[in-house]
Amino acid sequence: MRLSEFFLPTLKENPKEAQIASHLYMLRAGMIRQSSAGIYSWLPLGFKVLKKIEQIVREEMDRAGCQELLMPTIQPAEIWQESGRYDDYGKEMLRITDRHDREMLFGPTNEEMITEIVRSSVRSYKDLPINLYHQQWKFRDEVRPRFGIMRGREFLMKDAYSFDLDQTGAKLSYNKMFVAYLRTFARMGLKAIPMQADSGAIGGDMSHEFLVLADTGESEVFCHKGILEFDVPADDVDYSSDLQPIVDKWTSLYAATDEKADEAQHAELGDSLVTARGIEVGHIFYFGDKYSKAMGATVAGPDGKDVLIEMGSYGIGVSRLVGAIIEASHDDDGIVWPEAVAPFKVGIINLRAGDEACDAACEGAYAKLLEAGVEVLYDDRDERGGAKFANMDLIGLPWQLVVGPRGLKDGKVEVKNRASGEKEELPLDAALAKLTG
RNA sequence: CGGGGAGUGGCGCAGUCUGGUAGCGCACCUGGUUUGGGACCAGGGGGUCGGAGGUUCGAAUCCUCUCUCCCCGACCA
Numbered sequence: 255m256r257l258s259e260f261f262l263p264t265l266k267e268n269p270k271e272a273q274i275a276s277h278l279y280m281l282r283a284g285m286i287r288q289s290s291a292g293i294y295s296w297l298p299l300g301f302k303v304l305k306k307i308e309q310i311v312r313e314e315m316d317r318a319g320c321q322e323l324l325m326p327t328i329q330p331a332e333i334w335q336e337s338g339r340y341d342d343y344g345k346e347m348l349r350i351t352d353r354h355d356r357e358m359l360f361g362p363t364n365e366e367m368i369t370e371i372v373r374s375s376v377r378s379y380k381d382l383p384i385n386l387y388h389q390q391w392k393f394r395d396e397v398r399p400r401f402g403i404m405r406g407r408e409f410l411m412k413d414a415y416s417f418d419l420d421q422t423g424a425k426l427s428y429n430k431m432f433v434a435y436l437r438t439f440a441r442m443g444l445k446a447i448p449m450q451a452d453s454g455a456i457g458g459d460m461s462h463e464f465l466v467l468a469d470t471g472e473s474e475v476f477c478h479k480g481i482l483e484f485d486v487p488a489d490d491v492d493y494s495s496d497l498q499p500i501v502d503k504w505t506s507l508y509a510a511t512d513e514k515a516d517e518a519q520h521a522e523l524g525d526s527l528v529t530a531r532g533i534e535v536g537h538i539f540y541f542g543d544k545y546s547k548a549m550g551a552t553v554a555g556p557d558g559k560d561v562l563i564e565m566g567s568y569g570i571g572v573s574r575l576v577g578a579i580i581e582a583s584h585d586d587d588g589i590v591w592p593e594a595v596a597p598f599k600v601g602i603i604n605l606r607a608g609d610e611a612c613d614a615a616c617e618g619a620y621a622k623l624l625e626a627g628v629e630v631l632y633d634d635r636d637e638r639g640g641a642k643f644a645n646m647d648l649i650g651l652p653w654q655l656v657v658g659p660r661g662l663k664d665g666k667v668e669v670k671n672r673a674s675g676e677k678e679e680l681p682l683d684a685a686l687a688k689l690t691g
Numbered sequence: 692c693g694g695g696g697a698g699u700g701g702c703g704c705a706g707u708c709u710g711g712u713a714g715c716g717c718a719c720c721u722g723g724u725u726u727g728g729g730a731c732c733a734g735g736g737g738g739u740c741g742g743a744g745g746u747u748c749g750a751a752u753c754c755u756c757u758c759u760c761c762c763c764g765a766c767c768a
């Protein structure tokens with residue numbers, strides 16, 4: 255993509271409404287534009303990142319044996335009345351009436367909808383287990399949206415729902431999601447720690463929140479420092495094998511959000527205690543037959559008798575992750591994208607657009623990178639160097655290829671690593687080899 | 692939902708107290724000089740002051756109502 259043709263409305267100055275880094279940089283880097291409180295348009299740069307995250311989530315869910323589908327944003331009130339949540343949900347639920355005076359709502363989550371789908375088509379225990387997910391926009395009419403997309407009213411969420419014959423099966427499904435979540439967040443360059451969460455009426459230990467550690471996180475978290483060193487399961491992890499040891503390991507050491515903090519534990523841990531700030535990006539929980547019971551979702555068991563389906567649900571805040579990643583990875587100059595989610599891998603800076611040698615070198619590099627399948631943004635605008643550097647640092651592409659008349663005289667270009675700030679002068683070919691490698 | 696603050700070109704703000712018909716910086720357009728960390732000079736375009744009503748010869752400015760946005764708190768993927 256040539257920057258001269260790319261819709262990238264960056265801002266030099268700080269918009270006053272932005273209070274935290276991710277919000278500020280997303281606005282300044284032209285990733286999002288606010289429409290109304292807690293509702294945003296995703297501009298091309300931001301949308302690219304959102305898609306990258308969505309794809310990683312998809313790959314890891316599929317790897318874990320889940321199947322993707324897509325449920326509507328607008329749901330009928332009936333199924334919510336059936337589960338009893340139509341009244342419970344209160345003002346957070348955006349209610350709509352259609353032209354036939356039928357009560358509808360913009361879905362804040364999809365337990366009812368998925369239960370409705372499964373109960374009407376799954377009749378036998380032989381059809382289980384099954385885990386269905388989608389990545390769809392949700393709406394929760396928050397009283398006070400804030401922090402940009404981190405706590406918007408409209409947000410993109412991946413929600414998966416598992417259906418099992420019994421609790422033993424549900425536990426297996428739960429463990430798969432636990433492992434998939436570890437992998438998903440790690441792939442985005444994040445340190446995400448599973449922490450015991452409220453498991454509601456069901457009880458037990460089958461509910462975890464995944465918190466990304468970032469200095470600017472919204473809540474205080476505590477954990478044993480050993481957790482930070484744990485290995486994330488590799489991509490060849492066998493989801494059909496017993497995953498319990500992995501789950502046990504990750505839950506063996508103390509980790510808690512401030513609501514669940516245990517002062518006694520803290521004292522005991524001493525130097526091993528890490529106090530940090532975190533952002534919740536995922537939540538998995540088992541809720542048994544809460545919805546299957548209310549909505550009559552049963553299957554015929556091996557003995558021919560109907561049994562209620564055991565369910566769990568597993569959420570990931572996809573749009574929130576964009577903000578969480580920025581919170582975890584930025585500096586005073588702007589965003590520092592982990593390569594896996596970067597909107598482009600390389601940014602080419604032409605320091606003297608219009609200069610024959612610079613143009614030729616840049617065009618050549620641009621063509622070769624594209625040919626090699628590297629996502630590249632070429633700043634071909636007629637701007638001064640300083641403006642280009644500042645802009646490129648702001649949007650945070652992992653690599654910058656700087657081409658100017660000074661270096662070109664010696665046949666050299668500069669490759670800068672955005673994260674480390676490390677710069678290397680080398681011949682163009684060597685630079686391209688490095689960036690395509 | 693309680694408490695506070697703010698709405699003036701795309702962005703950031705001044706002007707409001709003490710009414711006289713809108714200004715600054717950035718951005719944008721034209722020309723020129725520049726060009727390795729957000730250049731300079733000259734010229735130029737764009738707002739009717741969130742909205743409605745009222746007071747007045749005259750309202751961004753005073754009064755009433757209303758909408759929206761932001762911040763703190765309680766609440767949440």
